[in-house]
Amino acid sequence: MKIKIFGAHGLESTETKFMSLLIDEVLALDAGALAAGLSFSDQEKIKAVLLSHSHADHAMGLASFAMRTFVDGSTVEVYALKETGDALTTHVFNGVIDPEFTRKPATEKPALRFHVLETYKPQVIAGYTVLAFPVHHSVPAVGYQVTSAEGKSVLYSGDTGPGLPSHWEYLHPDLLIFDCAGSNRWSARAPGLGHMTPELLKPELIEFRQRKGYLPPVILVHMFPLWENEITEEVVELAGELDAEISLGYEGMKVEV
Ligand SMILES: [Zn+2]
Ligand SMILES: [Zn+2]
Numbered sequence: 068m069k070i071k072i073f074g075a076h077g078l079e080s081t082e083t084k085f086m087s088l089l090i091d092e093v094l095a096l097d098a099g100a101l102a103a104g105l106s107f108s109d110q111e112k113i114k115a116v117l118l119s120h121s122h123a124d125h126a127m128g129l130a131s132f133a134m135r136t137f138v139d140g141s142t143v144e145v146y147a148l149k150e151t152g153d154a155l156t157t158h159v160f161n162g163v164i165d166p167e168f169t170r171k172p173a174t175e176k177p178a179l180r181f182h183v184l185e186t187y188k189p190q191v192i193a194g195y196t197v198l199a200f201p202v203h204h205s206v207p208a209v210g211y212q213v214t215s216a217e218g219k220s221v222l223y224s225g226d227t228g229p230g231l232p233s234h235w236e237y238l239h240p241d242l243l244i245f246d247c248a249g250s251n252r253w254s255a256r257a258p259g260l261g262h263m264t265p266e267l268l269k270p271e272l273i274e275f276r277q278r279k280g281y282l283p284p285v286i287l288v289h290m291f292p293l294w295e296n297e298i299t300e301e302v303v304e305l306a307g308e309l310d311a312e313i314s315l316g317y318e319g320m321k322v323e324v
Pocket of ligand 2: 077086122124125226289
């Protein structure tokens with residue numbers, strides 16, 4: 068399973084993009100940079116998109132993506148919680164902010180189609196077994212474990228604050244891709260906003276290793292670039308303390324599991 072991170076940050080600039088990952092070129096996780104971070108030929112290869120939640124930094128790429136499918140007569144298949152699909156249909160694809168792509172050009176063949184995912188009900192999507200699990204954020208949100216036909220798994224947390232160990236017994240990832248939006252100076256505020264810092268991540272990873280007997284490589288994402296130097300230093304320290312493989316994601320990063 069080949070994973071490409073093409074959006075790894077919590078703020079956009081010419082060098083940084085909102086959250087978006089791609090598995091084997093066909094399954095996208097989050098749509099922050101789904102259009103701005105991919106060529107048109109790469110966009111056309113995508114069979115399905117999993118959304119972690121409704122926030123713009125994870126969903127905004129759908130606006131351009133669905134405009135393209137509207138123009139070329141195809142459909143983008145998007146999987147998400149019911150709350151996420153409803154929020155985007157009501158507040159974005161409503162004929163005011165963006166066209167009603169869930170009903171146009173035709174109800175039976177729209178440019179954008181939402182499919183409801185429920186937590187802890189695995190579904191096969193584009194040939195992968197997808198398990199959504201609830202996380203701690205300011206709106207309904209999930210993380211995903213995606214497992215290939217060969218049995219390799221990647222876990223993507225989406226946006227979350229601390230408190231994930233209750234899920235560990237159901238998950239068996241070969242790679243963790245985890246929220247780390249802020250540096251440790253933000254540790255008091257981050258849980259209320261539904262995000263992580265290296266300091267908050269430490270007990271989660273310790274508990275993972277205790278419960279599972281292993282700790283896979285960890286890639287941190289969603290960093291706010293203004294704090295990235297601090298986060299980098301703190302992550303080097305954390306990796307040393309835990310004797311673990313922990314790195315920061317970046318746009319264009321490729322990993323294979
Ligand atoms: Zn969010
Ligand atoms: Zn976010």
